[in-house]
Amino acid sequence: MKRRRYIAWIFLAPSLIMYLYFFVYPTIEAIILSFYKASGFTQNPEFVGFKNFSKLISDDSFLAALKNTLLLLVIGGIGIFLIAFIFSLLLGSGIKGKKVYRTIIFFPFIIAPVVHSIYWGLLVYNPRKGMLNQFFKLLHIEALAKFTFTEPKYVLWSVIFIVIWVSVGFYLILLMAGIERIPPYLYEAARIEGATELRMFFNITLPLVKEVLVIAIIFWGINAVKMFDLLYAFGGILPPRALWTNAIYLYIMGFGKRDPIFQLGYASAIGVVTLLLVIVISFIIRKLIRREIYEY
Amino acid sequence: MKKILLWLLVLTMCISMVASFSLVGCKEKAAPAEEEAVEAAEEEVAPTEEAAVGEPKTIVYWSLWNEQEPFATVVNKWIEDYKKVKPEITIEVVYVGREVMTKIMTARSGGETIDLVDTESYVLKGSLIKEGISLVMDEALDAPDYKGDNPWRDSFLAGTLEQYAADDGKVSVISYNLITNGFMYDKKLWRDNGWTVPETWDELLALCETIKTTSDISPITQDAGVDLYNDMWNYQIMEKLVGPGAILAAAGDETGMSWEDPAFKEAIEMERVLWDKGYIVEGAAGFTWPAGQLLLTTGEAAMELCGSWLPNELKTQVSDDFEWGTFPFPEIAGGVGKITDMESYLIGWAAFNDTKVGPEIVDFLKFCTTPENQQMLVDESWNMSTILGTNIPPAIQGLGEALLDSETLFSPHDGLPEAYPDYYKNVYLKNHHIAFIGDITPDEYIEVMKKETIEYWENQ
Numbered sequence: 089m090k091r092r093r094y095i096a097w098i099f100l101a102p103s104l105i106m107y108l109y110f111f112v113y114p115t116i117e118a119i120i121l122s123f124y125k126a127s128g129f130t131q132n133p134e135f136v137g138f139k140n141f142s143k144l145i146s147d148d149s150f151l152a153a154l155k156n157t158l159l160l161l162v163i164g165g166i167g168i169f170l171i172a173f174i175f176s177l178l179l180g181s182g183i184k185g186k187k188v189y190r191t192i193i194f195f196p197f198i199i200a201p202v203v204h205s206i207y208w209g210l211l212v213y214n215p216r217k218g219m220l221n222q223f224f225k226l227l228h229i230e231a232l233a234k235f236t237f238t239e240p241k242y243v244l245w246s247v248i249f250i251v252i253w254v255s256v257g258f259y260l261i262l263l264m265a266g267i268e269r270i271p272p273y274l275y276e277a278a279r280i281e282g283a284t285e286l287r288m289f290f291n292i293t294l295p296l297v298k299e300v301l302v303i304a305i306i307f308w309g310i311n312a313v314k315m316f317d318l319l320y321a322f323g324g325i326l327p328p329r330a331l332w333t334n335a336i337y338l339y340i341m342g343f344g345k346r347d348p349i350f351q352l353g354y355a356s357a358i359g360v361v362t363l364l365l366v367i368v369i370s371f372i373i374r375k376l377i378r379r380e381i382y383e384y
Numbered sequence: 385m386k387k388i389l390l391w392l393l394v395l396t397m398c399i400s401m402v403a404s405f406s407l408v409g410c411k412e413k414a415a416p417a418e419e420e421a422v423e424a425a426e427e428e429v430a431p432t433e434e435a436a437v438g439e440p441k442t443i444v445y446w447s448l449w450n451e452q453e454p455f456a457t458v459v460n461k462w463i464e465d466y467k468k469v470k471p472e473i474t475i476e477v478v479y480v481g482r483e484v485m486t487k488i489m490t491a492r493s494g495g496e497t498i499d500l501v502d503t504e505s506y507v508l509k510g511s512l513i514k515e516g517i518s519l520v521m522d523e524a525l526d527a528p529d530y531k532g533d534n535p536w537r538d539s540f541l542a543g544t545l546e547q548y549a550a551d552d553g554k555v556s557v558i559s560y561n562l563i564t565n566g567f568m569y570d571k572k573l574w575r576d577n578g579w580t581v582p583e584t585w586d587e588l589l590a591l592c593e594t595i596k597t598t599s600d601i602s603p604i605t606q607d608a609g610v611d612l613y614n615d616m617w618n619y620q621i622m623e624k625l626v627g628p629g630a631i632l633a634a635a636g637d638e639t640g641m642s643w644e645d646p647a648f649k650e651a652i653e654m655e656r657v658l659w660d661k662g663y664i665v666e667g668a669a670g671f672t673w674p675a676g677q678l679l680l681t682t683g684e685a686a687m688e689l690c691g692s693w694l695p696n697e698l699k700t701q702v703s704d705d706f707e708w709g710t711f712p713f714p715e716i717a718g719g720v721g722k723i724t725d726m727e728s729y730l731i732g733w734a735a736f737n738d739t740k741v742g743p744e745i746v747d748f749l750k751f752c753t754t755p756e757n758q759q760m761l762v763d764e765s766w767n768m769s770t771i772l773g774t775n776i777p778p779a780i781q782g783l784g785e786a787l788l789d790s791e792t793l794f795s796p797h798d799g800l801p802e803a804y805p806d807y808y809k810n811v812y813l814k815n816h817h818i819a820f821i822g823d824i825t826p827d828e829y830i831e832v833m834k835k836e837t838i839e840y841w842e843n844q
Contacts, residue, residue: 128489129515143843148836149810214675215667236670238609240818243670324673326610329814340809343486348510349805350489 115363122356128342133353140357150358152329153337156244157362160251160333161312161369167252168308169301172260176267177289179260190264194257201254201318208250209322213237240330247322247331254318255311259304266300267293302377309369313362334362441744442474446491448484448503448731454696454764455561461760462752469751473744485511492736499739500748505548505559505730506795506802512734513548518556519735519742525555530750539753543793544770547728548802558749559732560758562768565616565796566726566783568680568694569687570702571709573601579686581709581782583723585624585654585716592663595686602665604658605685607676609669611817612797616689617658618816619798620713621651624721628794635804635812638841640834648833652819652826654716659822669821681706689713691729695779696766708779712786724786728793730770811836 122140126133144150175193179186212219215236224232237246270293278288316335320327326345327336342355449455456479463475480487484503492498512518525537537545548557577599582588592603607613622630625647634642658664665685668676677694679685681701695708715723735745755773762769766777768784776784800808819829
């Protein structure tokens with residue numbers, strides 16, 4: 089037993105060392121740095137205690153970024169899982185060409201986020217010549233044909249739509265992996281008893297896919313909070329302010345974006361708050377969705 | 385055998401663990417030594433003596449240009465030519481791209497040696513100069529230029545060296561690329577339609593009305609999704625109304641009361657006229673860059689207010705018969721600014737004060753700033769040089785002439801990015817953007833600027 093434990097430690101050691109060095113150590117460094125005023129160019133940061141954190145509370149840009157992060161997390165999450173469930177039920181209903189549909193739905197996920205930004209920003213949402221406005225023009229829906237989907241008031245919603253479109257495929261694959269494990273006889277028995285599709289979904293599918301769902305939701309939560317590339321690239325030269333999330337705001341304050349802001353200490357404070365946010369979100373999700381093990 | 389293998393594995397793991405932690409330790413221990421070096425070098429100035437002949441030296445130079453850009457082609461040519469003159473000096477150039485300072489910050493924290501950098505001069509002022517880690521160039525500037533004819537300082541267009549000097553007047557940034565701001569248009573399109581260049585704000589509005597009513601072309605295109613592009617209108621109007629420095633002064637006023645100056649409200653009202661009268665292309669508020677500027681190339685819009693980099697940026701997008709024309713921001717009746725009061729947006733070099741190759745850097749920069757070498761840059765980049773004796777690129781003739789006639793040069797965004805970068809980004813650009821596109825009224829803009837300026841200073 090003792091020998092087996094040694095061997096386990098030996099095999100764990102490389103990843104553990106890497107985890108400690110590349111994640112735990114920088115995290116501790118970032119937490120320490122969040123108590124300093126530092127530009128990153130010199131080695132003499134000034135200790136400011138909790139000032140960076142107190143500044144965050146009254147920083148409108150940070151609060152707006154936090155709000156955007158939470159909207160992306162909640163609205164994006166609802167959209168993704170709702171559509172993924174609908175698709176998974178449709179694909180699981182014995183439809184022909186299931187694999188083809190699954191591939192098509194998954195396809196946007198394999199395209200680089202920057203490509204999505206350029207494609208949607210310049211070709212789809214372009215208020216003058218974009219496909220979306222042209223489509224509504226064809227349908228003679230004037231209000232939508234002239235609608236500016238990317239002006240500051242609406243751009244976040246337009247981008248959340250892209251995020252949903254991009255992400256559905258990935259979460260669909262995860263959910264389908266769980267759904268396909270459910271024995272068909274459970275559905276057959278329910279059908280014999282006269283259960284509707286909706287009832288089967290809530291009473292069989294949802295409870296039995298819960299394990300996978302929890303992992304998928306936590307995974308989405310982490311992805312949403314740290315989402316950067318698609319949003320950052322959306323504005324071309326500069327990410328539109330209405331799309332700033334915690335991750336983007338952290339980057340801008342820490343490293344500027346062609347502006348000499350370079351407030352590394354403050355950016356670290358944003359990072360610490362974001363880390364806490366991820367921990368809290370994971371905790372809430374795990375608490376809300378109790379893990380009950382169903383054996384079948 | 386198994387036991388030996390097991391112990392070998394354990395040993396390897398231990399060594400790797402110790403090695404990784406000692407790396408961390410080394411970095412921590414190295415910090416004070418680096419600190420001392422920085423302190424010692426703080427007062428360092430660029431030596432004026434000749435670089436030692438024969439001794440091999442290497443200058444590590446990180447640049448904001450990308451390898452594919454015409455600027456990089458020219459820099460490569462300079463380096464190649466310089467190598468022929470000074471074979472003992474190697475210039476190791478790294479084309480990092482626009483966020484060069486971000487990458488330098490990380491690289492230098494990791495102990496990497498970088499001697500020379502070029503980027504926007506306001507970024508150099510807001511980083512290297514602000515932190516006191518730049519090599520002061522005044523002595524070198526007072527020494528003869530590369531050809532040995534005149535003091536090096538005399539090679540530069542008046543005001544361009546001083547524009548980004550430190551608060552004590554010491555010069556560290558050697559600016560070489562001179563960008564300005566104004567209107568860009570297609571001369572042929574204008575000639576065909578009989579439109580003439582406006583010299584006053586009223587003439588500009590009248591021209592916009594003519595274009596709107598007599599053609600299916602939009603008078604003005606605007607990449608209004610980019611807040612700093614929108615601000616070009618505001619700071620240009622403010623410069624023409626009250627002269628340089630008003631926005632900077634208002635940002636620095638901790639009471640926020642400076643924003644009550646009627647000029648600030650008037651500027652927003654003037655900008656809103658362009659939208660309300662339909663002079664700015666429909667849908668511009670939602671344009672994702674470069675959707676707006678592309679309308680200029682297709683002839684769907686008559687003009688764009690932008691930096692003088694635009695002709696070079698769009699040169700492959702325009703048709704063969706497109707003739708670039710440019711003109712400066714017009715004068716405003718009752719305002720103090722002249723039509724020749726021009727923006728000076730500079731890109732320059734700065735060296736770190738802990739460099740071991742100060743004399744070599746100076747010599748290389750003197751070589752790069754000869755009129756002949758700078759002319760190469762002008763020809764390739766279609767932008768002006770700060771070096772006297774270079775020509776104005778034909779594509780920006782109108783702006784170039786105004787710039788050379790200028791008695792007043794002002795910094796982009798009235799100098800806010802280098803003075804108060806976070807205020808510029810999080811207070812000024814944010815609120816101007818929403819006022820510009822009409823999400824708040826001019827009165828609301830003034831109120832929010834007052835309020836957020838006070839809050840900004842309370843948080844410092």
